[in-house]
Amino acid sequence: MNQQEAVEFLQENHEKMEFIINSLHKEEIVQHHIVKAWTIKDIIAHLASWNKELRKSFDLILEKKDVWFRTKREHEFNKIQVTIRKSKSLEDVIDEWQISFSQLIERIKQLSEEEWIFDSGFKWKSGPSITIKSLFGYRYLGFGHEGGHAWQIEDYFESDRCACRVY
DSSP states (O other): OOOOHHHHHHHHHHHHHHHHTTSOOOOHHHEEETTEEEHHHHHHHHHHHHHHHHHHHHHHHHHTTOOOGGTTHHHHHHHHHHHHHTSSSSHHHHHHHHHHHHHHHHOOOOOOHHHHHHHOOOOTTTOOOOTGGGGOOOOEEEEEEEHHHHHHHHHHSSSSOOSSOOO
């Protein structure tokens, strides 16, 4: 996947998440627990934190430094980041998510082809070298990160777990 393909893929997944969020009422976003104890607001907070973390990892890779999520479990990071944003308003969390996404896309567009494929000197557990490009091979439930969470939310509202509505 080249940079332009990655940007388009991320934008498609982001638009799917935006569509889902815009189709819900505020109460649904803050009250329904979609992923274990996480509400949709928590999922959005999680996405904002990962958009920021990915952007930070670009510089680490280009400086031949390891990315922490290569060897450590993300569970604690996710828990901390969602907890930090619990007291924020839904509007603030959505704004942070939108801004973090825009900044991630802009940073990708600024990279040269050499930076996109630059080998950090570290390897993923599965073997391939860590490059910025390799960060975008990740799939969540068969989708990109945001698309996977959009699918979870959509599935929740269409399933028997939620007698609330189907949009």
